[in-house]
Amino acid sequence: MKVLFITNMYPTSDYIYNGIHVKEQTDYLTSKYNLDSQIYFINGRQSAINYLKSIFSLNLFINKNKFDVIHIHFGLTGLFLLFNPFIYIPTVLTIHGSDISSSKLFGLLPIITKMVTKRVNKVIILNENMYSLLSKYNYKLIQIPCGINIKQFNIKRANNPISFTIGFPGDKRRPEKNFSLFEKIVKELRNTHTNIEIIEFHNFTRQEVIDNLSKLDCLLMTSFREGSPQIVKEAMAAGVPIISTKVGDVEKLLENVENCSVINNFDHTEFLEELLKLYALDYNERITNGYLKLESLSLDQDSVTEAIYSLYQTINK
Known part of the structure; x- marks a missing residue:
């Protein structure tokens, strides 16, 4: 299975702990299930302009590669989906918290996240409160908190x-x-x-x-x-x-x-x-x-990645 992970949460040289849980999850998934995976990192901390740049670069990248599944971490990183109605690759979005509840970007962040939610096949949420915030899309939601070793x-x-x-x-x-x-x-x-x-x-x-x-x-x-x-x-x-x-x-x-x-x-x-x-x-x-x-609670990394991989299989049928 060829999987593209898109995230704005990933370690960098100046912020080594940024998104370490996303890296560990993607690494574990790739190793355990022998995925052909690629990481597309959008460094929003460096510049918010990088989100706008990703709209075009991501669509070009996806068109040149044949992915079986796209997994987006954080609502804003799925911005590219709103500008390309012709992506039919099964897509998963993991919502991490502030992307659905923060007032950043003049309150636009939750709005963008909900628009991205509308475009994807399944949405991984981390807690019960996210069900109420996304009640319109309950049929897409599955609760899988991030695991640890x-x-x-x-x-x-x-x-x-x-x-x-x-x-x-x-x-x-x-x-x-x-x-x-x-x-x-x-x-x-x-x-x-x-x-x-x-x-x-x-x-x-x-x-x-x-x-x-x-x-x-x-x-x-x-x-x-x-x-x-x-x-x-x-x-x-x-x-x-x-x-x-x-x-x-x-x-x-x-x-x-x-x-x-x-x-x-x-x-x-x-x-x-x-x-x-x-x-x-x-x-x-x-x-x-x-x-x-x-x-x-089955919050070990093995149990969590098993649930995520099962989700990939479900939407990739």
């Missing part, structure tokens, strides 16, 4: 019972990550506890993510929105306690997971209360059964 993150915890280390999941400069709330919570905690350390999980290599997860006493997510956050799954596999806002599929992920909590508001006092509960635990008690929960 669970064994890679099932790690031994670093021995540092002196400090209480909190992880911030993402780039603090991104508004949707809501770093101001995180900062407020930590500031309150430091009023009574001086041994607090912070690790910002941004632009790490895979090994750096693993090494730093092993140091955490808690991952604290204060985001306004998420799709199906990979860092939460990685922390679960590593046995790290997680406190998070109710975003994406986090509530489903953390249901019945020990020492984890989901807060349905942005009141810093509620986050602080949960943090203090973790702080009060003995160092060796700050662990979770997240690894087992991931296995029960």
Whole structure:
């Protein structure tokens, strides 16, 4: 099977963690099912003009090659479909979150994503909320959250019972990550506890993510929105306690997971209360059964790619 992956989420030399989960998924699919695959990367971070350029270059590229399936990651990267009504190749779109809920591009991003949704055969969504946002196209939707290599993150915890280390999941400069709330919570905690350390999980290599997860006493997510956050799954596999806002599929992920909590508001006092509960635990008690929960949800990379490949087969008949 010859598959074209089109994405604006892919590692670059200046942003090595950008879209690493997309790269890992496409690599795993290609290797496991012996696909003849090609990656077409649209570097939107470099310039928004690249999306416009892709309209013409992608259509030329597709016309010169015979693909069995096209898999688009992120709604905006499917812009080329809106300018070519004569592409009849079976096409899958994975929606990652901000492409259907963000106000960027003057609110045009969700509109473009819905227009692309209309053109494709199937749409992979990451959480239940996306069903309601795309209710008109429910017959096209299938929920397949991105998976992780669970064994890679099932790690031994670093021995540092002196400090209480909190992880911030993402780039603090991104508004949707809501770093101001995180900062407020930590500031309150430091009023009574001086041994607090912070690790910002941004632009790490895979090994750096693993090494730093092993140091955490808690991952604290204060985001306004998420799709199906990979860092939460990685922390679960590593046995790290997680406190998070109710975003994406986090509530489903953390249901019945020990020492984890989901807060349905942005009141810093509620986050602080949960943090203090973790702080009060003995160092060796700050662990979770997240690894087992991931296995029960079939969020290992093998199960996820099997579901995606089955989808390719279905639309390619």
